[in-house]
Amino acid sequence: MVEDILNDMNPNVDPCQDFSQFSCGGFMNTQEIPVDQATTDYFNILYNDNKEAIRSIVDPLLGKPPSPTSATTKNDETDASQANLLKLQDLYSACMDEDTLAKASRQPILDQLEAILASFPQKTTTTATSGSDIPVNKEVLTKALAQLLKQGLAGFVDIAVITDLVEPLVHTLNLKESGLGLPSKGYYKDIKVVQIYEDTIAQMFQIVLGDEDVVTRGQPFMDTDVKQEWKDAAKDVVGFETQLAAIGTELVDQYDPIKANNPRTVAQLSNLVPSIDWALLLAEILPRGVTNTRPIVAQSPQYLTQLQVILQTTTLSTLRHYITWVAIKGFGPNLGLPYRRPLQFLKAAIAGTSPDLLPIRWRECVTVVNTNLGDMAGHFFIQKFFKGNSRHAAISIIDSLLQTYAQIFPTLSWLDDPTRVGAIQKINAMQKLVGYTTSGPDVASSISLQSYYSNLTISKSDHFGNQLRYAVWEKTREKSQLDQPVNQKKMRDPPQTVDAFYDGQSNHIIFPAGILQPPFFHVDNPEYLNYGAMGVAAGHEITHGFDNIGRNYDYTGRVKNWWTNETEKAFNEKSQCFVNQYGNFSIKGPDGKNYNVNGQLTLAENIADNGGLKQAYRTWQSRFQSDPSGFTYKNFKLPGLEKYTPDQLFFISFGRLWCSKERPEWLMQLIRGNAHPPWRFRANGAVQNSVEFSLAFKCKAGTPMNPIKKCEVW
Ligand SMILES: [Zn+2]
CATH class of the missing domain: 3.40.390.10 (Collagenase (Catalytic Domain))
Structure with missing residues (x-):
């Protein structure tokens, strides 16, 4: 030392x-800054160490899994510990299984897009230009936004359950601005980054939506393979996001809890943003049996007023491109390697890392474990370390x-x-x-953890499905809290x-x-x-x-x-x-x-x-x-x-x-x-x-x- x-x-x-x-x-x-990272400091160094530690727990191929909870405790606890370990290993193994991911090709995200875009006019799923001058329809917009939110993806607004700002034991709905694909609004003025961003969107559109699956045809995918219609569509997306960035609230004001506390009824929101059917949106995103009886806390009414102006002048096709991109950006990283590659280039460009290097897969998969089953993995982490x-x-x-x-x-x-x-x-x-955490769940108890995650189904051979199920499970869990008191011990x-x-x-x-x-x-x-x-x-x-x-x-x-x-x-x-x-x-x-x-x-x-x-x-x-x-x-x-x-x-x-x-x-x-x-x-x-x-x-x-x-x- x-x-x-x-x-x-x-x-x-x-x-x-x-x-x-x-x-x-x-x-x-x-x-040395690790080749795949943007910075090194003691937080990162320890976090990388902790990732190694989690890997040693969840990677069955490393051959030294932790022993289940000691035999002096009850058998139920041992059984739960073993089941939990298996669940963690399945999640990790599915993520590491590149062969199965490659075999699934782009189909998982096409299926997902079909569900998200179901409210749009039919037969246009893979056509970039349809609806180019039709203004946005309220029901189409609301249903598509609801689909995004249910899958943990936020468009130009996000709705989350938070602790109420004046009643700290009560949950409430929070309406936040959202929907930028670059890290913050300042990036939209950076011409170099914006160009890389636009190219990435066009490439991903071609890979996911193009007539031919350019990834499986046997030749490497080139930028010249990107058809003009997808380049135009990417321009649409960047144009729309640039408008969102321009009306975005400064972070200083977003962090101010007094400025961010603006309770609004559904009727008031309908006045602010009439392009969205707010009652329908809430009905769509709240789990069955959960009702919202309180006003919704709007983070920035000013943003909503300006959003309405943008939505009024946005065409159906721009909206389709934007929503498609939100889904591809959110779930594309769960596709097989050639299908997710442009997204990795974009990430490297923003982080300043080499675009030629592949991210270290086991680290990505440990991040998946920490995100989806973090407390379950944390149980073994605290026992060991x-x-x-x-x-x-x-x-x-x-x-x-x-x-x-x-x-x-x-x-x-x-x-x-x-x-x-x-x-x-x-x-x-x-x-x-x-x-x-010692309550809801108790991280020291395998039984408590098993029960907490029991509704989250993990498959050993379906990484994309695992991520989709996790997103839906997490959003359902979050929204279900609306009826429950705040757990300050979590x-x-x-x-x-x-x-x-x-x-x-x-x-x-x-x-x-x-x-x-x-x-x-x-x-x-x-x-x-x-x-x-x-x-x-x-x-x-x-x-x-x-x-x-x-x-x-x-x-x-x-x-x-x-x-x-x-x-x-x-x-x-x-x-x-x-x-x-x-x-x-x-x-x-x-x-x-x-x-x-x-x-x-x-x-x-x-x-x-x-x-x-x-x-x-x-x-x-x-x-x-x-x-x-x-x-x-x-x-x-x-x-x-x-x-x-x-x-x-x-x-x-x-x-x-x-x-x-x-x-x-x-x-x-x-x-x-x-x-x-x-x-x-x-x-x-x-x-x-x-x-x-x-x-x-x-x-x-x-x-x-x-x-x-x-x-x-x-
Ligand atoms: Zn601090």
């Missing part, structure tokens, strides 16, 4: 000049951070009394989920996930088992290392409860303003400092030009990073100072790291969290549509504001990492 830390560093760089280079320069010089007292030690770190927060609120002079009361109430009510992600979360609607901080490992955490590490990493991560998630987004939720998870005007004003002024600071960081894009970080879009994460670092340091210091003998808290010296003080090592441990090496395309994707700034700025931005950092490294005032002006909220 000491060696890992030293290898990641570049001690020749002055930490006061560029802390990211000091703590990660070695990492950047020695780590989440043992001993890790959980207990991680919880004690999180609890110590929660305590620190409860102590700091009374000391902050810019918080007035009523707001302080709200903040203390909120921190005292904050709950944590650590490791895995983690959204399976335990093998390498990430942590704050959920404002339940006021929970969430740490899946996947992140509770080095470099974030190890039970045997000295505390200065654990607090510099896992402690900062815990502080980061807690701070999210009080950032510019999370502060809009009260202690119960309701969207409610518990801030006085005066304190709100102080908060906004303090926040603006971060907007300016991070907005000055820039990266080089794939075109060699500089692009600045969006300080407003990344504000919540930056507030969380800064609060997390500061409060984790404070927590660690007070434990360290209270226990100079090291009898209670471990802060022993590590051989090889003697030249650094414990304070310095705390910050070095923090810096390592953000070691990364990225393709410019990845940085661009972050800048265009991610709430986080590029990792290097997460390290440097936070230490620039840390007085303790500058003291630890004796940085002179005015050096790049110790600017005179410092930003601070929490």
